Amino acid sequence: MQIVIASGKGGVGKSIFTSSLIYFLKDKFKLVAVDADAEAPNLHLIFNVDNWLEEKSLTGGKIAEINSEKCINCSLCIKNCTYKAVKKLSNKEKPVVNKLICEGCGACKIVCPVKAVTLKEAKSGTIRKTVTTYGFPLISAQLDVGRPNSGKLVTEEKKWAKETADEKTHILVDSAAGIGCQVIASVSGADLAILVAEPTKSSLHDLKRVHKVVEHFKIPSLFVVNKYNLNPSFKGVEKYAEEKKSKILGKIPYDAKVPQSIILRRPLPEVFPETEASKVIKEIGKKIECILKEE
Numbered sequence: 528m529q530i531v532i533a534s535g536k537g538g539v540g541k542s543i544f545t546s547s548l549i550y551f552l553k554d555k556f557k558l559v560a561v562d563a564d565a566e567a568p569n570l571h572l573i574f575n576v577d578n579w580l581e582e583k584s585l586t587g588g589k590i591a592e593i594n595s596e597k598c599i600n601c602s603l604c605i606k607n608c609t610y611k612a613v614k615k616l617s618n619k620e621k622p623v624v625n626k627l628i629c630e631g632c633g634a635c636k637i638v639c640p641v642k643a644v645t646l647k648e649a650k651s652g653t654i655r656k657t658v659t660t661y662g663f664p665l666i667s668a669q670l671d672v673g674r675p676n677s678g679k680l681v682t683e684e685k686k687w688a689k690e691t692a693d694e695k696t697h698i699l700v701d702s703a704a705g706i707g708c709q710v711i712a713s714v715s716g717a718d719l720a721i722l723v724a725e726p727t728k729s730s731l732h733d734l735k736r737v738h739k740v741v742e743h744f745k746i747p748s749l750f751v752v753n754k755y756n757l758n759p760s761f762k763g764v765e766k767y768a769e770e771k772k773s774k775i776l777g778k779i780p781y782d783a784k785v786p787q788s789i790i791l792r793r794p795l796p797e798v799f800p801e802t803e804a805s806k807v808i809k810e811i812g813k814k815i816e817c818i819l820k821e822e
């Protein structure tokens with residue numbers, strides 16, 4: 528079974544929840560964890576991973592390159608680059624492409640009268656794999672600065688996770704925030720989505736947006752309210768779940784020990800098993816255990 532954990536809004540505690548859930552399930556099932564936030568991966572930090580056993584570089588998109596020997600310094604590429612990625616350091620010097628800004632659209636190549644511009648395949652990022660000290664494999668991605676195609680990285684991560692898994696292995700995908708291509712790649716192909724929200728209007732707003740993505744793929748979803756006691760009178764998430772005929776898996780209280788667990792680089796329930804939040808996540812873990820056993 529493939530389970531994706533998403534939230535829409537960032538900062539709601541999704542990765543803390545995911546790492547805790549993985550911690551509870553790791554001894555009961557064969558798991559592969561996928562950190563699908565290629566722009567800001569952090570699951571490896573929580574699981575104390577510093578070294579990777581395997582790494583793969585991925586290309587995606589193009590970057591313009593100017594052959595200064597062929598270039599006649601007509602400046603047409605500068606005038607036609609919508610993204611202002613081509614610059615000259617002085618009038619005498621020939622133009623250069625800022626690789627962090629270039630979108631690979633090819634306009635400069637079309638207008639160049641002497642064919643001095645070529646479009647080259649660009650590295651978009653790295654995907655890496657290791658086996659954590661907890662015994663399960665973790666696959667993570669890292670998008671290069673200024674590069675597009677984060678969704679492609681996530682798709683490749685999931686492909687690698689499937690190759691790593693056997694038929695008894697479950698895949699847990701920690702999605703990025705938002706509803707962009709990374710999230711679409713995370714959600715697509717999942718069997719179940721767990722959507723985490725805070726008890727605030729902004730979190731509910733973003734939860735609804737990511738839920739639309741989940742609904743688009745016809746994936747069943749369950750909801751988790753994190754830090755529920757910070758705004759106990761807010762029942763928006765519960766009402767939305769009811770409206771959608773879905774269930775609230777659990778309501779986790781705010782836990783002041785979370786920052787300490789991050790400093791220690793350990794999942795919350797491992798270092799602070801007695802906190803209320805750890806206990807609630809354990810109960811959620813039992814519910815997921817039942818779902819996985821039924822599968």
Ligand code: SF4
Nearest residue numbers: 608629630632633635
């Ligand atoms: S490929 Fe497009 S974005 Fe890149 S330098 Fe050329 S015109 Fe600008």
Ligand code: SF4
Nearest residue numbers: 598599601602604639
């Ligand atoms: S359009 Fe071609 S020839 Fe003109 S400045 Fe750019 S690279 Fe050089």
